[in-house]
Amino acid sequence: MGSTKKRRPTKHRGNAAGMVETRGRTGARNAPQSSNGASGPRVPQPASWKRAFLKALLPVVILLPVLYFTNTTASLAQILGLVAFAYLIYIPLSYYSDRWVYNRYLKRGA
Numbered sequence: 437m438g439s440t441k442k443r444r445p446t447k448h449r450g451n452a453a454g455m456v457e458t459r460g461r462t463g464a465r466n467a468p469q470s471s472n473g474a475s476g477p478r479v480p481q482p483a484s485w486k487r488a489f490l491k492a493l494l495p496v497v498i499l500l501p502v503l504y505f506t507n508t509t510a511s512l513a514q515i516l517g518l519v520a521f522a523y524l525i526y527i528p529l530s531y532y533s534d535r536w537v538y539n540r541y542l543k544r545g546a
Contacts, residue, residue, distance in 0.1 A: 483535035485527075491534075492526035 481487070496519055503515045510518075 480534075480538045480541045482538050483531055485531060488527050488531035488534065491530040492523055495526055496523045 499522055500515070500519050503510070503518065504512070507515065
């Protein structure tokens, strides 16, 4: 007679697409994880001009090669002038959008 202490093998069930699925754990062994991540919800920082200057660099770095490789008639000086103008536009846009997000966060009763 066989030993009764041996665990039964789990079944592999195939679905209609032919994928083999195994039964997973249905109960949580540890504490349940939150959907906000390990450190909790993300808290926006107050707006600062330094962060606005840094955030405005990303679209400018993307814009420079795009304009350089797609525009064959403009000179490099014209492209750099346009990129500098775009940078000057992106700086206050970034600052005021950060400020709007932070004020909205404060109004919700953080």
